[in-house]
Amino acid sequence: MKVQVLLRTEGELAVVVGEAEGETWPEMQTVLPALLRGVADRVEAHGEVPDAAP
Incomplete structure (x- = not known):
């Protein structure tokens, strides 16, 4: 099983910002929380995100 986290912003192509492989759900x-935290970190690096959870 493979999970990919994609980030797609308006006017840009989707980018794989995290992925993991495993045998079971x-x-x-x-690993999913860490992958999603990576997306949040990447977004936050480009400036403040209104209403973003810590």
Whole structure:
């Protein structure tokens, strides 16, 4: 099983910003928060994000 986190912004192509592979869904669920945090970090690096969770 493979999970990819894509970031697509208006007017730009989608970019893979995180991915993980595992054998089971529970295994994948353990890495998903880190992948999503990586997306948030990448977005926040480009300036303040209104209403963003810490």
